[in-house]
Amino acid sequence: MIELKDITYKNDGKIILDKITFSVKENEKIVLLGINGVGKSTLLKIVNGLIFPSDGRYYYEGQEITEKKLKDKVFNKFFRKNVAMLFQNPDIMIFNPTVYDEIAFGLKQFDFDKIDERVNYWADIFGISKYLNKSPFDLSGGEKQKVCLASILAIEPKVLLLDEPTSNLDPKTTGWLIDFLNELSITMIITTHNLSMAGELADRTVVLGENHRVLYDGKVEDFLKDKDLLIKANLVHIHKHRHNGIHHVHYHVHDWD
Amino acid sequence: MxxxxxxxxxxxxxxxxxxxxxxxxxxxxxxxxxxxxxxxxxxxxxxxxxxxxxxxxxxxxxxxxxxxxxxxxxxxxxxxxxxxxxxxxxxxxxxxxxxxxxALSFSKDLNYVLILSYGQILNYKKLFEEWQLFMKSRVVKQLSFRDYLQIYGHLTALFFEKSFKNAKEISLAMKSRGFFND
Amino acid sequence: MHVPDGFIAPSVYIPAYIVDIGLLTYSLKSLKYKLNEDTLPLLSVLSALSFILMSITFPVLGGTSVHITGVALLSIVFGYWISFFSVSLILFLQAVLFGEGGITSFPINSLAIAFFGSIASAITFKVLNRFLKEDISAFFSGWLSINISAFLIAVVLGIQPIIAHDDNCNPLYFPFGLNITLSALVIPHIFAGFIEGFYTAIAYKILKKKRLFPYG
Known part of the structure; x- marks a missing residue:
């Protein structure tokens, strides 16, 4: 469904992504793992057709996605309807006066019928029905995230791209979101720098290394067992610790931030 | 120099x-x-x-x-x-x-307000560009002037809110670093 | 208005600098007296805010776009001294760091757009607000803010051939007289003013609804 071939992205001469190649099948979920600054968000924006690679090709359902192609209004509408992205910062994704309008916005954009019914349906799923007439700006971070997700899922995309979806959430909402995403059967690419989250979100992971290349592509379980790779990805660190007066050294995972 | x-x-x-x-x-x-x-x-x-x-x-x-x-x-x-x-x-x-x-360090106030502003501008610019990409991702139809007014109105509110929050934070951070001690 | 260096005579921009620096110093001093420790942080975030407001563009007919200044909104919400200082700071940074607008046109822009724009919109709002609805007052305030700036810049450009020309009456700086600059700048701004006006009114209404006002 999604095929990336040797995607390279440069910004001001600096390499952000270096020859990234992998593909994602229909209804497959993958976690894009890597520390901050390896280019995860950039890659997601390329897959969403927002920015375009300096080199390499990107195919969606066999069709190459280029800047020129997306200038075609009919294709642009088809592509945006099918590939949707949840940005990291929910604040920038909100621009309608009420939660209702926020969810209805995409529906109107893509000429859906029965808008009322659909808005209520999605609001119900996300447990935000009581806020429908409220301004989305007054909600908490987790609730805002729910509104954003509802407004994106309402247009029934085939591919959902999520950029660090849990980074602004409290542990309870994080747990809820993980369960929700696990039950959703559409194609998904989720970025995170959080190791323990990776295993909960998907079976397969693509890990970007500090050299901006694909370091690993395979089962999350196997990756988590491979100490050398974990260190190479800079996802774990060796720390000196003191426990009950005894000094020792062990590997340390940094997450649940 | x-x-x-x-x-x-x-x-x-x-x-x-x-x-x-x-x-x-x-x-x-x-x-x-x-x-x-x-x-x-x-x-x-x-x-x-x-x-x-x-x-x-x-x-x-x-x-x-x-x-x-x-x-x-x-x-x-x-x-x-x-x-x-x-x-x-x-x-x-x-x-x-x-x-x-x-070059403008002859005035402490001017100098700090310039540096602080520059930092904030870079920060705001990044958020604004992110927002533009988001709009590109979600808007496929021609919007009316009314829609634009609503959208920009709310974007303005977002940045106003951010500004109040940041101003308070900066003020506290400056205090904690002893900026106002002299 | 991005007037590059070279079009304005020193006999205009030097006095403009003196007046502008005087006003900026005065505004910073009086703000510090009022706001104390919060002055620098507030001015810096509002400058960044002003930068973003200036990046907002409305598409208009024929694929072109009109960008707003946000001066009226800042001035109504925060008062004209704060608005004047923050907008000037951005005009300065744009001139020296981002290469937009010259260093010699900076004091002209700062006075026309930031100072007179802010003062005119704040006063308009205050006066009209006594007998009109708030958003209507905000609309006129926004409309006037950019029209007064366009008018003043047109005057500054238009007097260049009068104050500076060679013995054969050839211009030395900006070549066109007032009749041309006034019609070229003022007429389009009458229409662009509507966009600034509508924007000011809507944004004011939203800010008010969300209680995003600093002083009460």
Whole structure:
């Protein structure tokens, strides 16, 4: 469904992504793992057709996605309807006066019928029905995230791209979101720098290394067992610790931030 | 050091803007080229890109009026284009060389407000660009003027909110670092 | 207005600098007296805010776009001294760091756009607000803010050939007189003013609804 071939992205001469190649099948979920600054968000924006690679090709359902192609209004509408992205910062994704309008916005954009019914349906799923007439700006971070997700899922995309979806959430909402995403059967690419989250979100992971290349592509379980790779990805660190007066050294995972 | 450069720059700007002799202006350009030898193309490109719209339209209009009124003064066209190029080349060169914040450090308040603003601008710009990408991702239909008003109105509110929050945070951070102790 | 260096005579921009620096110093001093420790943080975030407001563009007919200044909104919400200082700071940074608008046109822009724009919109709002609805007052305030700036810049450009010309009456700086600059700048801004006006009114209403007002 999604095929990336040797995607390279440069910004001001600096390499952000270096020859990234992998593909994602229909209804497959993958976690894009890597520390901050390896280019995860950039890659997601390329897959969403927002920015375009300096080199390499990107195919969606066999069709190459280029800047020129997306200038075609009919294709642009088809592509945006099918590939949707949840940005990291929910604040920038909100621009309608009420939660209702926020969810209805995409529906109107893509000429859906029965808008009322659909808005209520999605609001119900996300447990935000009581806020429908409220301004989305007054909600908490987790609730805002729910509104954003509802407004994106309402247009029934085939591919959902999520950029660090849990980074602004409290542990309870994080747990809820993980369960929700696990039950959703559409194609998904989720970025995170959080190791323990990776295993909960998907079976397969693509890990970007500090050299901006694909370091690993395979089962999350196997990756988590491979100490050398974990260190190479800079996802774990060796720390000196003191426990009950005894000094020792062990590997340390940094997450649940 | 930067302070004196800045002073020298201001004096040069005034001097260049009272020169009405194309030969002298051309000489200054050559001198500037020699000083900035490595970056001639880069700076020239920037100068042309940033001035072409205004200078170009003025020049073209001046030509049209000149031809209609049979009073086209080519000397003026040469003079104004040379002067615009010289001044803007000088500006781009100087500001790529000096540290503006150091150059303006004669006033503590001015200096800090500039540095703080610059940091905030970069931060806001990033958020704004992210927002533009988001709009690209979600908007496929032509929006009406009314829609734009609503959207920008709410975007404004988002940045206002952020500004109040940041101002408070900066204030606290400055306090904690002892900025107001003297 | 991005007037590059070279079009304005020193006999105009030097006095403009003196007046502008005087006003900026005065505004910073009086703000510090009023706001104390919060002055610098507030001015810096509002400058960044002003930068973003200036990046907002409305698409208009024929594929072109009109960008707003946000001066009226800042001035109504925060008062004209704060608005004047923050907008000027951005105009300055744009001139020296981003290469937009020249260093010699900075004081002209700062006075026309930031100072007179802010003062005119704040006063308009205050006066109209006595007998009109708030958003209507905000609309006129926004409309006037950019029209007064366009008018003043047109005057500054238009007097160049009068104050500086050679013995044969050829211009030395900006070549066109007032009749041309006024019609070229003022007429389009009458229409662009509507966009600034509508924007000011809507944004004011939203800010008010969300209680995003600093002083009460």
């Amino acid at each position: 930067d302070k004196y450069f800045l002073l020298g720059y201001f004096i040069s700007v005034i001097l260049i803007s009272i020169i009405h002799n194309p030969i002298i202006l051309l000489t200054i350009i050559i001198v500037l080229f020699l000083i900035s030898f490595k970056n001639i193309i880069k700076i020239s490109k920037k100068v042309i890109l940033s001035t072409i719209f205004f200078t170009g339209s003025v020049s073209v209009l001046y030509c049209i009026f000149g031809i209609i009124q049979n009073n086209l003064n080519v000397d003026y066209l040469i003079l104004i284009n040379l002067r615009v190029f010289t001044l803007n080349y000088l500006s781009f060169f100087v500001f790529s060389k000096i540290n503006l914040f150091k």
